[in-house]
Amino acid sequence: MSGNGLISSIRSMIHADERLRSNTQSPFEQLRPQMNDVLGDGGILKEVVQLGEGPPVPQNASVLIHYSGFLEYSDRPFETTTGFKYPRMMKLGRDVTLAGLELGLLTMKKGEFSRFLFQPQYAYGEMGCPPFIPSSAVVLYEVQILDYLDSGQVDDFIEMSPEEQNTAPLSTLLEVVNTQRSFGNRCFNQSRYDNAKDRYKQALMLLGNRETQSDAEKEKIKIALLPLYLNLSLTELRLDSPHKALKYSNKALEIDSANTKALFRCGQAYLELHEYESAQDCLISAQAKKPFDSDINNLLRKVAICYKDSLDKQKDMYSKMFRDLKCPMKI
Template sequence: MASFKNALEGFKLKDLMSQDGMVFELGDDYIEEDEDEYHYKPGVTLNSDEMIKMINMEDSDGEEDDEAQNMIFTIGFETLKEKMSDISPNRDGKVLKLVKRKGTGDIIPHDAQVTIHYIGYLEHNDEPFDSTYAHGRPNSVRLNQGQLLAGLECGIKTMQKHEIAVFIVSSDLAYGKFGCPPRIPPNEDVLFVVHLFDFIDNGTLGTFENLTPEEKKMFCHVAKRVNDMLNTARASYQRHNIKMAIKEYKIAIDWLNGTVLKNEEEEQEMNKLLTKAYTNLSICCNKMDMPRLACVACNKSPEKTVKTYFNHGRALLKMGEYTRSMQMLQIANKMEPRNPDILKEIQLVNEKQRKYLDAEKRLWSKCLNTSKNQENTTDIQIAIRDLCDNFARDDGLLRQPLPEGLTPEEEGCIREYAASLNIHVTEHERMGTQRLYLNKSNY
């Protein structure tokens, strides 16, 4: 059986020469690079039901939004317009808007660079005439540079980061009296569904793009980008898009780790930002049941806060490290006494550890019985099943240690029953001691 080694903790030559092999655990991989969240594929168009589902990706913010959404493909634009707001510059109804999901932060600056997904539709036609999803990636364009239809750009300028909105654009602010044959007829109004992922203020962008490679690493230039990214990650977390938040916190951390500091004051400011990023990253990792990565983030935090110790303790609990979990939580409790969340987590650790020790005690009481009769063998099997069953039913545990000193026969019995529950038995070395653990498939 291959043994697991943490590459950061080192290994011995005999480990490499082992006949069973060795598996490295790498702590710096926060998350795999996933594809686009909604998994649209090139060349695939959306029917009306799929389009409605896409438009309503998040809960509606207005009382009438659901009704309006279901009307998009069943009635004409004129009726739909009654549900929309006029945002055209002259308030002449040439650009109308319906917010499907509110955004966060400020309205887009006049000439920002935006990253958007959009789908364009004609009236009574459930096949889009244009879609960035069909291209396989969002579109990044600079506003006020003539890169978009005038009406579409007018609508985008009213949006916030992460907003999803529906726009109806009059023909004279879209494709005009000639249209765009063969897909767009002359004098045709169009509908766009736009998802604004991000934007960069043109002033900030222009300043940063004009910097030399050395200047781009200076903390005074990096700090603003990092703060913007931390705000974006926080908004992703609030929208329950935890995977995206993890990626965004990792980007902020990478930017900070590549920063060149000129004095102690900048170092202190950078450490504050790193602490915030690593702590929030650990929260996200715990949320996604990735406790090992949460521990890595907590260990790398330059300034250990109450939240750092709390989330470190929570991660260790998921890994079945009850003693170490309690140590972290006690430190957090000392720093912030009577915090109800910390006290609740301490109580949870006590309950799970007591339950585990009781199961371990029952197992050892059977194992220490030297009698080899059928009755004793059955008792051992029952104790093993109780230990594995309790672990399998506990959604808060992803890993749990097995008692030390098991005989090969007892270990084999555990492996056999654990396999029937889709639970793995793995060997890890911690502090120079080999331990067997029960691991769930998602650990």
């Protein structure tokens, strides 16, 4: 989303000469007729520029958004996230402090791009926010929902007692676990590996605390555990903890002994631990499942080279040892 999307569309409206003409509408006044009244009191007006899809943002969700705020007649935003490659995930009710913006977000869907006009009571009030926002200022925000996660459901579930969690439907637990894993994936993709690890481990704990009743439920929990073990294994590799990575890879293999990702992760961990034979065994097993996978084949070649170098060094070391043993003792 362009932070200057508004400016390109109404640039002609803000020429200095036009501001001096009392019979000319201001840029915001010209925008109002094409906007919808969100609350019915005129305090929040909305124009959908690009439609989203799916349900609207739920209460207490965590949202990933790009936004830019503008004052009237200004061609630069007073705040914007468009310069960030990874905008941070914002929790409604905690991180989003502008009342109008939070209420506006609750009307939006994933992928939607909209503009909002906020009256002062839904923005910065009579005081404004000196020196950037004057008193009683009407502000315009351009907002795009990149993604959102229903963290409210997670919060509610975690606040339950262990007994309440166990009596909750398994489908609810699996939804909470999936949301936590999605949070972890977001953190991982932003290279925040410790945060990702915390999310994955919390999801593991929730699944581990479940007192299962039937074989069908146990099977569903195993299915939910598998991607968490795989994600934790890769995260531990990024954190330079190959022993822990190997532990989680082996747990994944206990669920699915032929899982190529788990075998590949084992190969990566063994390589980091300089256990080249074990690395080869795992990668050859993975290659048998996916013979044309470039990642597996490339890592297998790397392991072979490292293994050869290691054997050559051992050979040189033993040769030196035997050579030294053959030397006569000096008196």
